[in-house]
Amino acid sequence: MRVVEVTAFGGPEVLSMARRPEPEAGQVPGKVRVRLKAAGITIADIRIRAGLYVDQMGDLRPPFVLGTDFAGRLLDPAPGPGGTLPAGTRVAGTVPWYTDLTGQGTYAEVIWADPEWLAPVPDDVDFTAAASVPLAALTAQHGIEQLDLPPGAVLLVTGASGVVGRFMVQLASAAGLRVIAVAYEGDESELKVLGAKECVPRGEPLEVLRQVREHVPDGVDGIFDGALLGTVAMAVLKDRGVFVSIAPDRVPVSERDIRVEFDRAMPDAVRLKGILEKVAERELITRVADVMPLEEAAEAHRRAESGHRPGRIVLMI
CATH class of the missing domain: 3.90.180.10 (Medium-chain alcohol dehydrogenases, catalytic domain)
Incomplete structure (x- = not known):
C-alpha cells in the first residue's frame, strides 16, 4: 500500500x-x-x-x-x-x-x-x-473541561482562526463563557457568528495583549492558547486563573496561583460520535x-x- x-x-x-x-x-x-x-x-x-x-x-x-x-x-x-x-x-x-x-x-x-x-x-x-474533526474537536472539548470555568467567566482564545480554536469558540460560547478571540483580520464576523463576543487581530504579542486589556481591564479568567503564545500571554490572566496550552513545549511556569495545563486529547469513540452528530446537525461547524x-x-x-x-x-x- x-x-x-x-x-x-x-x-x-x-x-x-x-x-x-x-x-x-x-x-x-x-x-x-x-x-x-x-x-x-x-x-x-x-x-x-x-x-x-x-x-x-x-x-x-x-x-x-x-x-x-x-x-x-x-x-x-x-x-x-x-x-x-x-x-x-x-x-x-x-x-x-x-x-x-x-x-x-x-x-x-x-x-x-x-x-x-x-x-x-x-x-x-x-x-x-x-x-x-476528531483531534481538533476532542482537544477543544477536553480543553473546556480542563478550564472548568463558570458561566459568565471571560476566556481568551488565541489562535481562534485555527481548527481547534474555532471549535473552542463554539464550545465555550455554548458553555456560557464570554469569549475574546485572537484571530486573523477578516475572520471577525465569522467568529462572532460562532460565538465570540469580541475579536482582537492577531499580531505582535504585546500589542495583542494591549488590545485584550481594552476589552477587559481587570484581565481574563482563563486562556486557551491555540496560537502558542506561551508565557507572554500570562500578563492578561487574573491571579488564580487557568491557562491551557495545546503544545507541551509551550506550557508556562505557574505564577500567581495560576493553574497551567497541557491539553492532550485522547481518542474517545462515544464523545466523537456525539460531536459528529452535532456537525451533521450544523450545531458545530467545521x-x-x-x-x-x-x-x-x-x-x-x-x-x-x-x-x-x-x-x-x-x-x-
Whole structure:
C-alpha cells in the first residue's frame, strides 16, 4: 500500500511516498483495519516532522508515517458506541500517535485501529469533513473541561482562526463563557457568528495583549492558547486563573496561583460520535481549507505552514 514517510526531521521536503505491506485481517489482536478515504493534517504533524518533539518520542526515529485524524470504511466488523459496526461502515477517529509511538500514522491507505477510536460518520457528513474533526474537536472539548470555568467567566482564545480554536469558540460560547478571540483580520464576523463576543487581530504579542486589556481591564479568567503564545500571554490572566496550552513545549511556569495545563486529547469513540452528530446537525461547524491527494503531502504541509488558511487541509487517499 502507499504511505507517506518522514525520511528525516526537517521541512516539508522530508516527506516521501513509499510502499509498505498492507495489513491483513487478524494480524494484530484487538485491532481492526480501516481503508482510509481522507486524513487531516494537524499542527502536531507539522511539529513532529520538524523535529520539535524529538525528546517526547522515545526511541522512535525516521522513517515513520505521520497522521492522527482519519475517515474511511471499516474492513472488519468492530464493536462501537451503540453496537457492532459492520464491515463497510463509514468511520472516523484519531490515532493516539504520542502514546502509541509506533510510527504508523494515517498518511496511508489502510491502518490498524482500536475500536475505541472509531465513531460512525453520519450520512450527512462527507469523508473530508469527518477527517477535519476528531483531534481538533476532542482537544477543544477536553480543553473546556480542563478550564472548568463558570458561566459568565471571560476566556481568551488565541489562535481562534485555527481548527481547534474555532471549535473552542463554539464550545465555550455554548458553555456560557464570554469569549475574546485572537484571530486573523477578516475572520471577525465569522467568529462572532460562532460565538465570540469580541475579536482582537492577531499580531505582535504585546500589542495583542494591549488590545485584550481594552476589552477587559481587570484581565481574563482563563486562556486557551491555540496560537502558542506561551508565557507572554500570562500578563492578561487574573491571579488564580487557568491557562491551557495545546503544545507541551509551550506550557508556562505557574505564577500567581495560576493553574497551567497541557491539553492532550485522547481518542474517545462515544464523545466523537456525539460531536459528529452535532456537525451533521450544523450545531458545530467545521471547515476544510484544501483537499489534496496523498502524493502531494509535502505541498500540503507547505501550505499549512505558509500562513492564514482557515480550516483543515485534508489528504484524499
